[in-house]
Amino acid sequence: MALPVVVPVGKKTADELRERMVAEIPTMRVGVSTDAGAHYGPVVTAQHKARVEGWIEQGVKDGAELVVDGRGFSLQGHEKGYFIGPSLFDHVTPEMESYKEEIFGPVLQIVRAASFEEALSLPSKHQYGNGVAIFTQNGRAARDFAARVNVGMVGINVPIPVPVAYHTFGGWKRSAFGDTNQHGMEGVKFWTKVKTITARWPDSELEHADSSFVIPTMG
Template sequence: MLLTTKVETFHNFIGGKWIESGSSKTFQSVNPANQEDIVGVFQASNEQDVQQAIEAACQAFPKWAETAPSKRAAILNKAAAILEENVEKLAEELTREEGKHVTDAKNEVLRSAQTLRYYAVEGQSFTGETFPNDDPNMKVSTEREPLGVVSVITPWNFPISIPARKIAPALITGNTVVFKPSSDTPLIAYRLVEALHNAGIPEGVINFVTGRASEVGDLLVTHPAIRAVTFTGSTAAGEDIHKKSSFTTRTQMELGGKNPIIVMDDADIELAATLTVNGGFSLTGQACTGTSRVIVLKEVKEAYVQKLIEKTSALKIGNGFEDGVKIGPLANEKQLKNVLKYIEYGKEDGATLVYGGKQLTEGQYGQGFYVQPAIFTNVTPDMRIAKEEIFGPVVAVIEVGTYEEAMAIANDVEYGLSASIITNNLKVAHQFTKEIQAGTVKVNRTTTGNLINAPFGGLKKSSTSTFRESGRVGLEFFTQVKTVYVGY
């Protein structure tokens, strides 16, 4: 992969125009695999830019709300086609910007196009109901209306697929959008907005501002014209947004996780180890649904840990453009420091580091944010690595004696996003799906991954548990219901 010799400067998109920030300041997006590779220069926006974007969205809303659903759908479909036609280039840019393997990047771009197409269809049949009543001369029904201006604030780990699953349902239901991506991955977010623009979306319907949350985040949440805020990120940031929002502003928060896999004594050990590696170390452990805890029955713990180490040691670490690489760099220096901090916490608290956990700095790793995946055993439920979200390739193995003990530990955290159990016992599997406190529950599958057409969200501090994302129910957040009584 050759580094780009000329660094391009990218602009905000406000009112249908690509414009510079009023701050006259910029920032760089850097390749986490090689800090010498500058991916692009972006606008360091200020509140004046956000105010301008919100005003543009307000002005565009009435006409967009009245636009025929089929015309909105046509724009989403055309934008999807643009993403598909340019998938190779977009995947390369995503890998340079975020660090994931180029194959994963390509799949993410294609999934985002699929999301646009999905909502283009579902949004055209999302409507109200008609209710029977005792008056033969009256009709009672509900109508679904768009909310207005929606703020979309997204993270860096899935920097195009998460925006797509928020923006597509917002647009198809007639809302206008102000979109702020993570400052670590602004380019692929820019490409999504560019695709919508090239697909013919009217001026002001989608607006795009880049910059630090500390500079622009509050106005995106507190401005009186903002009718809803959809956010994916840390629990701390989500709680802050929820508190600052007006009680008349809807919030949709998809937040942190501390996701367990329970390995029962009848489990397929080969499968259990494979699913742990896939859930805990793919995407360098940087998935909110990533496997962070393994709660394993003592009868199979030794065989499981041996197999887990064997599979983990076979993983190739490196640049996302290299063949066979399974683990890329962490997304930024802050992530690297956080992961290394928790590895030290594990040692300090008495856990045994049985594999990995070292920062890689030699040779090709010298300019990137690389760390070996870490496996801890002899972990107790009260340790920091067993209770706090790390968001990196660190797995804590906790030994238990019974299913009941495993469930108590699995539920004894403040998060409830995703969970899985590995077992051949259907009764145990059924019991697990009823008792686990998680929004996404799996049997003999990894904790990561969700279908486009199925609801996604967490319980406890993993979500506000108000409105789910993905699937048909993902449209509900962006509409309000009006009940109409007509007598004749």
């Protein structure tokens, strides 16, 4: 699970975050699945690689700033692999197609917000509502965000909202499938066949003789 969009509040925060990410991206290691030191591996198929690269091209056409372009990445010894280098967009807006859809690749998009309320409204209005996280030292802002955001899983200073499997995993809106979530007790309930038994044992033969075929609701 990964968060494909980051929403810094205020120009100063956005500029500093971008600077730090640009400096960090060259240190990321792309490798095969057996490489324990790799941060991530290839995408699953050639078609999926083409799809992710198509979304990068779409972002450029829509006017987003492509700060780091991961297209054309090649891993030595695995030149035919479905690898894509880390990619970073800045100045993405909610009207852009790459923001509206899920890219499912190593592409991070920066959507700048001028205020807390604007940042809160972005995931709340999005068609998908799987997971969201807020990073802050302000407890009041964190509680307000968690209570009001229209998303199924919320992390506070945690990048992945559900880090352990015994918590329920599932989103809202178009990120929801079926009528229950996965993992945790919700997952157990999904695989549980419910049996309901209603019983009544009369205290005496007289009571037994007077019994009627009426469901007892009280006493």
